[in-house]
Amino acid sequence: MTQSPKEARWGSLQSYCYGLIAKAEAAAEPPAPALFFHGNGFSALTYNGLLSRLAPDLPVRAFDLQGHGRSDDIPSLAQLHNWRVYRGNVEDVLDRNGPAILIGHSMGALCSMFTAMERPEDVRGLVLLEPVFFPPLFMLGLSLARLLNVEARSNRLIPQARERRQYFDSHEQAIDYFRGRKALKSWPEEAIHDYSQSVLRKRRDGQPGLELKLHPEIEAMNFSTLPAGLWPAKRLPMPVLVLRGGGKGSTVTDGRLRWLERLAPRLSVRKHGRSGHMLPVDQGDWCAEAIAVWYGTLSDSTAG
Numbered sequence: 001m002t003q004s005p006k007e008a009r010w011g012s013l014q015s016y017c018y019g020l021i022a023k024a025e026a027a028a029e030p031p032a033p034a035l036f037f038h039g040n041g042f043s044a045l046t047y048n049g050l051l052s053r054l055a056p057d058l059p060v061r062a063f064d065l066q067g068h069g070r071s072d073d074i075p076s077l078a079q080l081h082n083w084r085v086y087r088g089n090v091e092d093v094l095d096r097n098g099p100a101i102l103i104g105h106s107m108g109a110l111c112s113m114f115t116a117m118e119r120p121e122d123v124r125g126l127v128l129l130e131p132v133f134f135p136p137l138f139m140l141g142l143s144l145a146r147l148l149n150v151e152a153r154s155n156r157l158i159p160q161a162r163e164r165r166q167y168f169d170s171h172e173q174a175i176d177y178f179r180g181r182k183a184l185k186s187w188p189e190e191a192i193h194d195y196s197q198s199v200l201r202k203r204r205d206g207q208p209g210l211e212l213k214l215h216p217e218i219e220a221m222n223f224s225t226l227p228a229g230l231w232p233a234k235r236l237p238m239p240v241l242v243l244r245g246g247g248k249g250s251t252v253t254d255g256r257l258r259w260l261e262r263l264a265p266r267l268s269v270r271k272h273g274r275s276g277h278m279l280p281v282d283q284g285d286w287c288a289e290a291i292a293v294w295y296g297t298l299s300d301s302t303a304g
Contacts, residue, residue: 003052005062007070010096013089014070016044016062019055032061034101034127035093037086037108040222041161041214043069045198047105049191049284057292060103065089068214069198077218082227083111090115094122101125103291105280106132106251107222114227117234125298126240126264127291129280132226133256142228161220167203168210171196186275186282236264241294243287244269249276268294 005016008029020030036051038044044051044062051062064071065086079085090111094100099122104112109131116123134142168174174196178184184192200210242260244252261267270290272283280287 003048003055005048005051010063010093012066012072013093014044014064016051017059018051018062019059020061031098032059032100034058034060034103034125035090035097036060036062037065037090037102037104037112038062038068039106039108041068041199041219042105042195043198045069046191046195047280047284048194049188050280050287053284053288054291057288058101058295061093061097063089063093064198065108067218070213074218077221080218080221080225083107083222083225087111087114091119094119098122099124101127101295103127103129104131105129106277107226110227113236114232116236116238117232120235120237123238125238125295126236127294128240128242129287130245130251130277131242133252133260135253135255136230136259137255139228139231142226146224146228155223157223158220161223162216164212164216164219166212166216167207168200169208171200171210174200174210183278186278188281188284191281191284233259233263236260237266239266239294239298240264240268241291242267242269243279243290244271245275245277245279246271246273247276249278251277 003018005018008015008017017032020032036044036047038046043064047062051060054060066072066089067074074080074085086107090102094115101124102112102116104110104127109128112126113128113131116126165177168177175192178192178196199213201213203209203211240260242252242257244250257269272279272286275282
């Protein structure tokens, strides 16, 4: 069963608290054992099913990255290069919360991994849900395509994002539209409602109705500023869990997992054979159970 999490502002970011109980003698916002970051174009509440099911085993504070959901707008589009603004969001949250397990999906997974490489002493564990794990050779080719300014011709996600419908008369109209999108057809009905409620706001041009909080052009720019070239190859000494889909649309390749295996000696990988890139939304129960089992092994080893 999903829940309505406690909400709190963390600077420029909106946060959602799952399973945390504030102590009377402590601050109203206690440190969280785990911190969650979503993918491009979504919001923390899009994953409400997963986070609600995970909370009894692993309390988590989830965040809307800047420009998304109820967080502040992005201050400068120049910060989108290599997802600097989002990587900064993860670091800022870690500074405020203290050492924690980082959990991320897609863009949020990659930003969490890069943060863990830079600050391994602050990351107690790393959970990567369908990270954008294209093979290194592909990423080098992507760098070349950008130099030649031809990436948009081969990456269909960029024009698709730019063509995204931006305005709606009501939440009901938006929900009907989202139900019809091919990428969302496998979503549980609750996830579509959570997504609709959290990614829309009143139109800022004074017209009646609602608009997407994240402008379609920024979503497109996020796809076109995926960190490419040679990624940093720094060790990840903490326990690492990768949950990947085994179906069409998965962004996790075996080659990139072999690359990660050399950097993360405590790596675990689990695959859900029927799912694609939206695994944590499509299969929230399966992901929550897999994370809980993994976390249980960490707790057991610490106790021992």
